[in-house]
Amino acid sequence: MSSLETRLLLTKLVVGALVGVCLGMLVGGLAFVGAHQNVTATALLRLQDPADLAAVAGGARQVTPDNQDGTTQFVAGEVDYLSGDGFARAVARKLARDEPVRVKVVEQNESAVVSVSFAGRSGDEATRTVQTAMDLYAERLEQRVDEQLRTILPRLTEWESRSGADPSRIQDIRRLRDNVQLQADMARDLLVMQPPTLDGPGVEPWVAGMVLGGLAGGVCAAVGLLVRWRRSGVGTVAGVVADGADGVFLPAVDLDVLERESGSTERARLASTLYAICPSGSHTRVILVVGVSRASGAAEISSLFELAVKLIPDQPAATTRVVHGGAIGDATLTPDLVGAATTVVLVARLAVDDAANAERGLNIRGASHEVPLMAVFTHRRRPWSRINGSD
Numbered sequence: 001m002s003s004l005e006t007r008l009l010l011t012k013l014v015v016g017a018l019v020g021v022c023l024g025m026l027v028g029g030l031a032f033v034g035a036h037q038n039v040t041a042t043a044l045l046r047l048q049d050p051a052d053l054a055a056v057a058g059g060a061r062q063v064t065p066d067n068q069d070g071t072t073q074f075v076a077g078e079v080d081y082l083s084g085d086g087f088a089r090a091v092a093r094k095l096a097r098d099e100p101v102r103v104k105v106v107e108q109n110e111s112a113v114v115s116v117s118f119a120g121r122s123g124d125e126a127t128r129t130v131q132t133a134m135d136l137y138a139e140r141l142e143q144r145v146d147e148q149l150r151t152i153l154p155r156l157t158e159w160e161s162r163s164g165a166d167p168s169r170i171q172d173i174r175r176l177r178d179n180v181q182l183q184a185d186m187a188r189d190l191l192v193m194q195p196p197t198l199d200g201p202g203v204e205p206w207v208a209g210m211v212l213g214g215l216a217g218g219v220c221a222a223v224g225l226l227v228r229w230r231r232s233g234v235g236t237v238a239g240v241v242a243d244g245a246d247g248v249f250l251p252a253v254d255l256d257v258l259e260r261e262s263g264s265t266e267r268a269r270l271a272s273t274l275y276a277i278c279p280s281g282s283h284t285r286v287i288l289v290v291g292v293s294r295a296s297g298a299a300e301i302s303s304l305f306e307l308a309v310k311l312i313p314d315q316p317a318a319t320t321r322v323v324h325g326g327a328i329g330d331a332t333l334t335p336d337l338v339g340a341a342t343t344v345v346l347v348a349r350l351a352v353d354d355a356a357n358a359e360r361g362l363n364i365r366g367a368s369h370e371v372p373l374m375a376v377f378t379h380r381r382r383p384w385s386r387i388n389g390s391d
Contacts, residue, residue, distance in 0.1 A: 004252060005238045008351035008379055013225055020221025021214040028213015032205040041126035042117040043134060044108070044194035047075050048187075075112055079105050082116070082137065094132050103133045113193060123198045130196040138190040145184045153177070233355025237292070238377065240355050241348045244362035245375035249277050252350060252377035255297045258304075267304070268311060274301070275308035278343045279372050285320040288341035291327040292353040292361050297378040299324060301347045328361045338364055343372050350379040 081087060088100035095101060104117045116133055120126035156177050163169040229235050242248050258267065278287055287305055291298030302324035309320050323341070325333045338344070346361045365371050 004379065005235060005350040009229065009235050012351055013222055016225045017218045017222040021218035024213035024215070024217020024220070025210040026213070027217070028209035028211070029206045030209075031213070032209030037205050038119040038121060039123045039126050040117055040119040040199045041123065041130045041196045042115055042194070042199060043130050043192065043196045045114050045116060045134070045137075046191040046193050047078050047112050047114060048191060071112060072110070075107055075114065079107055079114060082114075082133070087133075087136070090136055091129065091133050094136060095129065101129060103130060127196045127198065134190065134192070134196070138188075141190060142188050145187045149184055233358075234351065234353070236355050237348050237353050237358050238350060240358045241292075241346065241362065241375045241377070244359075244373075245346065246372045247277055247374045249274060249374065249376045252379050253297070253301065253304075254381060255300055255349075255378050256380050258300055268307065271304040271308040272311060274304050274376065275312060277374055278305075278345070283342075285343065286341045287320065287322045287343045287345060288325050288338065289322065289345045289347060290325040290333060290361060290364060292346065292348045292357045294327045295352050296327065296347045296349040298327065298347040301345065301376050301378070305345070328357050328364070333364075335366075338366075338371075341371055343374060345374050345376055347376050347378060350377055 082103065082105040085100060088102045091101040091103065092099060101118075104115075106115045106117075107113075108115060116130055118126050118129040118133070120129060233240070253270070258270070278285075289298050289302040289305060302322055305322040309322060323337065325337055327333075344364060346358075346364070348358055348361070362373065365373060
């Protein structure tokens with residue numbers, strides 16, 4: 001009986017959790033229907049440490065740095081610059097915004113390649129912001145080169161004017177100027193490996209809301225049922241009633257089957273078996289059927305006893321009467337009604353009735369235990385059938 005009670009409780013727990021999942025998905029989906037999903041645009045840049053134009057003008061053979069540590073430090077410095085407050089404010093001014101606009105700049109695997117990304121309310125906004133940041137950085141590179149050229153080119157011109165009629169000296173100076181200009185042009189170029197590109201579509205907000213709502217709803221429903229059952233004692237009714245009753249009818253009566261097979265031979269057999277558990281006597285018999293709750297199925301069990309009385313004739317000078325006393329706590333269940341009974345049949349529904357009402361039902365006879373109290377357990381295979389306030 002306890003194993004059947006456990007299976008019924010697990011079934012109700014699963015059904016309750018599924019209902020909680022469905023309700024949670026509905027609420028979560030509706031809550032996020034109008035939510036906005038940001039769109040991210042990402043560009044990839046290759047940063048190159050520009051040559052020292054002053055060194056080139058001085059005749060240095062090495063015109064581009066090849067030191068790995070120097071490149072790493074340069075990239076780290078540029079990432080800090082692009083992530084700083086000053087650059088964020090510059091982007092905001094370019095976009096005519098009041099608040100600083102920060103782009104996300106990440107170095108890729110300790111290389112000279114960095115990603116520049118921004119999450120906007122639309123694809124156009126995200127793309128425009130990243131492109132603006134790239135344009136501003138390109139302008140910054142040109143400013144750095146122009147600042148050096150403003151110092152170097154006038155000095156080369158001065159050297160050339162002082163060379164007089166020395167053709168070789170003039171030729172060397174012009175060669176230096178061309179070399180400096182070439183390195184300057186290379187330093188101005190921003191190497192774009194990937195233009196601003198929108199990332200793949202992510203999960204829609206309402207889908208995420210449904211998933212989160214479903215998980216939360218299922219967990220809350222399951223925990224709520226477990227807490228309620230623990231407090232009320234649902235799940236221990238079989239043990240409580242079996243320990244306190246004078247006799248127990250086995251197996252438990254399936255109320256769904258009982259309703260489907262109304263008027264069948266199976267119903268008659270069950271009625272006769274139930275009737276046989278009641279102690280017999282030569283005097284008038286009054287069988288009082290009482291449910292632990294209104295959902296216990298006492299009315300169905302009472303109808304079975306009435307059927308048995310019709311099918312099994314009484315002995316001479318003996319009569320049997322079946323009384324449906326309702327449920328524990330009903331006003332119709334009076335002490336006089338209990339006192340007139342020769343047998344009390346307590347009906348308890350597994351996985352529905354609570355232990356407190358079951359204890360009250362076991363004490364229905366009061367201090368006297370002369371009247372036998374028999375127990376009948378009922379259940380329904382469909383946990384959702386006939387759900388009422390007692391479920």
